[in-house]
Amino acid sequence: MPSKPRATEPYEMATPTDNSAGITLATPLDEATAQRISKKQWSGLEALGIATVGDLISHYPRRYEDRREFGVMPTGPSEVAVCLKMEVVDTRVRRLGGKRTIFEAVVDQPDGGSALGGTLVLRWFNLPFMSKVLAVGHELVVYGKTKQSGQRLVMDHPDIEIIDPDDPVAARIHLDRITPVYPLASGINQRRMRTLMFEILEQITDDVLPDLLVPTPDWAKALKIWRARALRQVHFPDTDESLLESRRYLALEEFVALQLNVLQRRAEYEKKGGVARPSEGFLLKDLLNSLPFQLTGAQLRCVDEIRSDLISNRPMNRLLQGDVGSGKTLVALSGMLLAVEAGYQAALMAPTQILAEQHFLGIQRLLEPLDIRVSLRTGSKHEDGFLPLMAGGEPQIIIGTHALIHDKVEFENLGFVVIDEQHKFGVSQRSKLIAQGHVPDVLVMTATPIPRTLTLSIYGDLDVSIIDELPAGRGKIVTGIRGIDKTEKAAAFIRDQLEENRQAYIVYPLIEESEKVKSLAASVEFDKWNKRFEHFECGLIHGRMPPLEKEQVMKDFRDGKLDVLVATTVIEVGVDVPNANVMLIYNAERFGLAQLHQLRGRIGRGEHKSYCVLMVDPKNSEAMEKLRVMEETTDGFKIADADLRMRGPGEVLGTAQSGLPDLKLGDLVTDTDLVKEAREIAAEILRNDPQLKQPNHQTLAARFGGGRAGGQLS
Numbered sequence: 001m002p003s004k005p006r007a008t009e010p011y012e013m014a015t016p017t018d019n020s021a022g023i024t025l026a027t028p029l030d031e032a033t034a035q036r037i038s039k040k041q042w043s044g045l046e047a048l049g050i051a052t053v054g055d056l057i058s059h060y061p062r063r064y065e066d067r068r069e070f071g072v073m074p075t076g077p078s079e080v081a082v083c084l085k086m087e088v089v090d091t092r093v094r095r096l097g098g099k100r101t102i103f104e105a106v107v108d109q110p111d112g113g114s115a116l117g118g119t120l121v122l123r124w125f126n127l128p129f130m131s132k133v134l135a136v137g138h139e140l141v142v143y144g145k146t147k148q149s150g151q152r153l154v155m156d157h158p159d160i161e162i163i164d165p166d167d168p169v170a171a172r173i174h175l176d177r178i179t180p181v182y183p184l185a186s187g188i189n190q191r192r193m194r195t196l197m198f199e200i201l202e203q204i205t206d207d208v209l210p211d212l213l214v215p216t217p218d219w220a221k222a223l224k225i226w227r228a229r230a231l232r233q234v235h236f237p238d239t240d241e242s243l244l245e246s247r248r249y250l251a252l253e254e255f256v257a258l259q260l261n262v263l264q265r266r267a268e269y270e271k272k273g274g275v276a277r278p279s280e281g282f283l284l285k286d287l288l289n290s291l292p293f294q295l296t297g298a299q300l301r302c303v304d305e306i307r308s309d310l311i312s313n314r315p316m317n318r319l320l321q322g323d324v325g326s327g328k329t330l331v332a333l334s335g336m337l338l339a340v341e342a343g344y345q346a347a348l349m350a351p352t353q354i355l356a357e358q359h360f361l362g363i364q365r366l367l368e369p370l371d372i373r374v375s376l377r378t379g380s381k382h383e384d385g386f387l388p389l390m391a392g393g394e395p396q397i398i399i400g401t402h403a404l405i406h407d408k409v410e411f412e413n414l415g416f417v418v419i420d421e422q423h424k425f426g427v428s429q430r431s432k433l434i435a436q437g438h439v440p441d442v443l444v445m446t447a448t449p450i451p452r453t454l455t456l457s458i459y460g461d462l463d464v465s466i467i468d469e470l471p472a473g474r475g476k477i478v479t480g481i482r483g484i485d486k487t488e489k490a491a492a493f494i495r496d497q498l499e500e501n502r503q504a505y506i507v508y509p510l511i512e513e514s515e516k517v518k519s520l521a522a523s524v525e526f527d528k529w530n531k532r533f534e535h536f537e538c539g540l541i542h543g544r545m546p547p548l549e550k551e552q553v554m555k556d557f558r559d560g561k562l563d564v565l566v567a568t569t570v571i572e573v574g575v576d577v578p579n580a581n582v583m584l585i586y587n588a589e590r591f592g593l594a595q596l597h598q599l600r601g602r603i604g605r606g607e608h609k610s611y612c613v614l615m616v617d618p619k620n621s622e623a624m625e626k627l628r629v630m631e632e633t634t635d636g637f638k639i640a641d642a643d644l645r646m647r648g649p650g651e652v653l654g655t656a657q658s659g660l661p662d663l664k665l666g667d668l669v670t671d672t673d674l675v676k677e678a679r680e681i682a683a684e685i686l687r688n689d690p691q692l693k694q695p696n697h698q699t700l701a702a703r704f705g706g707g708r709a710g711g712q713l714s
Contacts, residue, residue: 023204025054033199044187056200057231060250060664061180064243065143068176073109073120076153078146085110085163086120088138093131103130110139120146121154139163141175161190173198178237201232212696213253213681225249234665248674251666255457255678256685257703258663260692262460263682264701266317267690269461274315274439277415279341281307284334286370298469299327305465306335309441310342310416316441319459321449322467323636324601325474328445331467332418333363335443340372340396344415344440347398349405349433351421353378353547354554354570359420360399362576372396378547379403405432413437419444447601448594449636454644456675457668475581477604478611479631481588483618484520490584490613491532497582498536498563502608504582506566507599509590511542520586526566536563543570569595571602578606588614589623593643596627597636644669 023032029045030037032053037045050056070085086107094102105122122142124130134140144158159181161174173194182193206228213227230246237243284303288295295303302320309316322328336346348363350356360376367374377400394412398404414437434440444462455464482490494504506529508522526540539562541553550570556562558577565571565580569591583603588596596614604610614630616623629642666674685697692701 023053023200024208025052025057027053029053029056029196029200032203033196035196035199037196040187041192042187044185047185047187048183053200053204056197057204057235058664059182059197060234062183063181064237065141065179065181067141067174067179074146074153076146077148081143081145084120084142086140086142088134088136088140089119091131091134091136093128100126101128103127105130105134107140107142119153121149121152122158122160123154123156125156134160134162139165143181159190173236178240178243180235197235201235210696212700213249213256214696227253247665251663251671252674252678252681253700254663254666254703255671255675256681257700258457258666259460259675259678259682260685260697260701262457263679263686264692266461267686269317270314272315272439274313274441275415276311276313277339277342277344277441278311279338281338281341283337283341283370283372287334287337287366290366290369293471295330296327296467296469296471298322298467299331302331302465302467303334305463306331306443307338309463310335310338315439316443317462318443319455319462319464320443320445320467321455321464322445322447323449323470324447324598325605326467326470328447328467329359329362329420331465332420332443332445333366335441336397336416336418337367337370337372339416339441342415344413345394345396345398345411345437346416346418347400347404347411347414347433347436348418348420350399350401352570353401354550355420356399356401357547357551358554358576363397363399367397374399376400377403379406405436411436415440417442421446447598447636449640454668456679460679475604475606475608475610477600477634478609479600479614479634480611481614481616481624481627481631484586484615485618487615490615491529493611493613494564494582494584495533495536497611498533501579502582503557503560503562503577503580504564505571505580505584505602506564507571507583507585508566508568509587511544511568522566522568525586529564529566533564537561538564538566540566541570542568569599571599576605577602579608581606581608581610583610583612584615585612586615587617588627589616589620593626593629593639593646594636596630597634597639600630600634641669 029050029052030042045051048059050059065083067083067085071082073084073086074082087110088105089108090106092104094104096102103124106119107122108119120142139162141161141163142155142158143160144155146153146155148154163175174191180194180197181190182197184190184193206226209228209231211227225245227249230249233242233246234250237246306316306318309318320328320331322331332348336348339346348356348359350359356376356378360374364374373395374397375395377398379401398411417434417437417440419433419442434442450459494506497504506525508520508525510521511523522540522542526538530538539553539557541550541557545553553562553565557565557580560579581603583600585591585596585599591599600612603612612630614627616627626646629639633639668675685700686692689697692698
């Protein structure tokens with residue numbers, strides 16, 4: 001097929017000046033387009049959440065293809081996806097036995113041969129209908145990675161688009177430009193989505209797309225871009241530069257909307273007015289004098305920040321960040337004692353019973369010499385009310401799980417609330433506990449180090465205290481990655497440590513085997529470890545065990561009656577055994593890096609050198625590379641940053657509980673400068689329009705209003 005003359009200029013979008021059709025963002029899509037939208041296409045659009053003009057133009061491309069110049073077909077495997085213009089020269093269906101098939105389309109470059117005289121084979125497995133889609137003579141745009149299969153260069157399940165030579169206008173929308181590629185759903189294809197988008201953007205006028213980011217006239221002039229242009233260019237960019245500029249503008253808009261909500265919540269919380277809870281600090285001094293060690297400088301700094309909040313009339317709303325083993329609980333306890341001395345009750349809510357019990361045992365032990373009444377409340381059927389109660393009346397410190405808010409716990413005078421591992425609670429759960437006091441001071445804790453960008457975005461309405469120093473006397477932790485096939489060598493190493501009177505954890509991702517998930521399970525492997533360590537005592541702990549049985553196993557391990565604890569991630573938080581210095585984590589690739597760091601934090605708590613061994617499938621080179629950062633550092637912030645880059649903030653923090661905003665273009669991990677700029681713009685907007693009465697500010701504030709939990713505590 002002869003090649004067609006190439007257009008010398010891209011097909012640029014017109015900017016309409018007459019909105020005679022009266023199209024607005026709320027106009028239903030079928031009323032705004034002259035093209036018929038079939039029932040099948042409507043199904044695809046509805047699956048994408050698209051019903052109106054506004055829905056459509058906020059459905060941004062997931063990537064772009066530069067179709068101004070196509071590259072030469074690779075001669076070998078490609079590490080990155082390539083975009084090529086090809087012609088189908090042959091097709092065939094190969095049968096693999098049974099109903100399994102491969103459809104193959106042999107393609108070559110349209111000028112009759114690649115630069116080096118080779119062809120490329122496009123393959124689709126078990127999709128025989130492709131034989132009705134592609135035919136010899138079709139010109140295609142092909143996107144995918146090439147690989148070697150025997151003597152042939154192949155591309156499996158590539159993205160393809162058939163070029164229609166008889167539609168020159170459509171060709172200019174889809175070719176000879178930086179071309180958008182959209183997220184799709186079954187029923188609508190790229191060409192239809194792109195054509196529909198192009199048509200709507202040509203019809204809609206700039207006055208329907210007013211600027212939202214206008215804190216001051218001078219700032220508006222400095223932008224050099226406006227919202228209408230940004231929206232047109234992010235879909236159909238003229239240049240690489242205009243694409244970057246437009247994407248940046250719209251991402252900044254998202255971040256400003258997010259920051260307006262954060263700063264408004266902060267202002268509303270402070271308007272309530274707090275209660276000053278001053279004390280002399282005698283109880284705190286007694287506690288610190290009774291400890292066999294001194295608090296670190298970072299801990300003392302955080303205690304001072306909390307005390308400053310307590311003596312002010314402004315309600316405390318503070319996030320306490322600290323790496324595994326940094327001593328957050330002791331800082332929180334210091335705050336609770338200051339509140340108790342001021343005449344108030346304090347409550348600590350933990351996400352799991354095992355952690356609540358650990359907090360209770362540790363705090364009760366520390367406070368027993370001070371005659372402070374401490375009680376525990378969890379959802380265990382074995383408990384009846386507050387257990388145990390010390391003589392002298394109502395408990396002064398109450399520790400519990402969700403039971404603190406679900407079991408009608410009566411507080412006499414709640415003035416200080418601590419939420420541990422706060423991202424595991426929803427806003428309503430935290431609010432219910434806080435509502436049981438009169439504007440109590442609130443401290444939320446997390447052992448997941450959070451980069452500053454995320455802190456500003458997710459917890460920007462909180463003051464932040466960071467414990468960035470580990471206590472002295474902690475043993476060094478050595479981390480290594482090994483294949484599961486090295487289990488017997490790992491067992492021999494553990495045996496050597498056990499003979500030195502050390503203890504070990506062996507962690508699995510599952511309690512029992514699953515047909516759906518290929519992974520080892522604790523309950524199945526426990527018997528094998530019992531046989532390997534027949535001269536030592538092994539215990540098993542997992543989340544389905546009765547609470548009293550779990551507590552007994554933990555107590556036996558803490559007391560040294562058990563040498564090895566085979567466990568699930570139930571031990572991720574709450575277990576502190578200084579003598580345990582070895583941890584094997586099986587199928588480590590199934591965990592996030594931050595979770596692995598949490599698990600690893602169970603060892604290295606004593607003076608002995610500790611060892612964490614990450615056991616993975618030796619054939620999984622990708623997992624090996626992902627876990628390499630665990631070998632390189634024990635810095636929780638570096639690990640959290642790597643985890644965020646690999647998995648995104650939703651996976652790391654838990655989208656449901658953290659209430660992450662629905663950002664379409666902004667990236668909370670990489671857009672550090674934009675987040676800071678958005679903070680300044682949002683603050684300026686609120687200075688000029690504190691009630692957000694201007695329509696564009698109302699629109700901005702509504703973007704994420706009510707949809708994000710984050711650090712909201714009231």
